[in-house]
Amino acid sequence: MxxxxxxxxxxxxxxxxxxxxxxVSEGLKRYGSERVYYISVNNNYTDIPxxxxxxxxxxxxxxxxxxxxxxxxxxxxxxxxxxxxxxxSAVTVDVMQNGVHLGGYILPGMxxxxxxxxxxxxxxxxxxxPNVELGVLPQNTKDAVNYAIxxxxxxxxxxxxxxxxxxxxxxxxxxxxxxxxxxxxxxxxFQGMMKGLEC
Amino acid sequence: MxxxxxxxxxxxxxxxxxxxxxxVSEGLKRYGSERVYYISVNNNYTDIPxxxxxxxxxxxxxxxxxxxxxxxxxxxxxxxxxxxxxxxSAVTVDVMQNGVHLGGYILPGMxxxxxxxxxxxxxxxxxxxPNVELGVLPQNTKDAVNYAIxxxxxxxxxxxxxxxxxxxxxxxxxxxxxxxxxxxxxxxxFQGMMKGLEC
Numbered sequence: 557m558x559x560x561x562x563x564x565x566x567x568x569x570x571x572x573x574x575x576x577x578x579x580v581s582e583g584l585k586r587y588g589s590e591r592v593y594y595i596s597v598n599n600n601y602t603d604i605p606x607x608x609x610x611x612x613x614x615x616x617x618x619x620x621x622x623x624x625x626x627x628x629x630x631x632x633x634x635x636x637x638x639x640x641x642x643x644x645s646a647v648t649v650d651v652m653q654n655g656v657h658l659g660g661y662i663l664p665g666m667x668x669x670x671x672x673x674x675x676x677x678x679x680x681x682x683x684x685x686p687n688v689e690l691g692v693l694p695q696n697t698k699d700a701v702n703y704a705i706x707x708x709x710x711x712x713x714x715x716x717x718x719x720x721x722x723x724x725x726x727x728x729x730x731x732x733x734x735x736x737x738x739x740x741x742x743x744x745x746f747q748g749m750m751k752g753l754e755c
Numbered sequence: 756m757x758x759x760x761x762x763x764x765x766x767x768x769x770x771x772x773x774x775x776x777x778x779v780s781e782g783l784k785r786y787g788s789e790r791v792y793y794i795s796v797n798n799n800y801t802d803i804p805x806x807x808x809x810x811x812x813x814x815x816x817x818x819x820x821x822x823x824x825x826x827x828x829x830x831x832x833x834x835x836x837x838x839x840x841x842x843x844s845a846v847t848v849d850v851m852q853n854g855v856h857l858g859g860y861i862l863p864g865m866x867x868x869x870x871x872x873x874x875x876x877x878x879x880x881x882x883x884x885p886n887v888e889l890g891v892l893p894q895n896t897k898d899a900v901n902y903a904i905x906x907x908x909x910x911x912x913x914x915x916x917x918x919x920x921x922x923x924x925x926x927x928x929x930x931x932x933x934x935x936x937x938x939x940x941x942x943x944x945f946q947g948m949m950k951g952l953e954c
Binding site for chain 1: 857867908914915
């Protein structure tokens, strides 16, 4: 079975336990003749192959949250208890308890944060340094910005953390290293999709 | 004595205990014939009246921080022990201990954060709501964004807090209400300037 998670720019394809990422048009073409179960955050794609099946209606998350994106739903479905952090262009943080979604919030991703500093002043347009020292107060502008970006994401997740923290997404691996009780898993969204498909 | 703090867009003028704010060109014109002691974050103003005195060299803060802005220095000089939060287009957070500046960091201000969300997706371009409920996990996108903005600033300041927290700047009054051990004071920068002038 092949699963696909279609985003705004990229498509992630899951096959035999491995995840591959492609630009959307390339992924649709490459797997065009395969039987694929997919979800998509974007309904504007008109060239999805006919033998692909949208499984959005199978992704049923127990939640009161209005307007939760289909990919975020799938990621949450993969976890029964814990905090789920999907760190990409945005960083979504969601809480699951006994299979119920309790709510969540959205931080800007690290690149978007950099853009925010740049919009305030060119002086704050420093280089991203994810390895900035978090144990001491910054002593220059570059560190002051990087410390704030990384520390604010970290302290928010810490405030929310109940038990295990599951990380996924492009910056998930890096962020997971800031926590002891963390797991990084790039297949979370596909685990949720498989749960929906009951396989 | 009249004091002025010249920023990139506005000038704040302190006279007889009161603070007034003007667009830079208007402030320079209005107080053009007065004797004014000032600091300026921007060295590009060519029309500063001749009877105004730049007191930047009097603002001597004990710090290892390289490139601390003159206004941030002055604000810190006003406090011997505590955390100083200047919440404007950026939110600077600095720590003073026994009159020594231990370091600090820079968060994007609330408007710049909104811009960051907008840059990620139009779906995240919600209305700013500083009164979002912080005690419960958000249940929709608008709350998810506002909760993240306010909570991330709050949790960062909490992480840094040692003793009293001094707030100043446009959003300082609002943010100060999120903390019990806080003081809002729009005159901090002028107190620092007066300390520099030894008056």
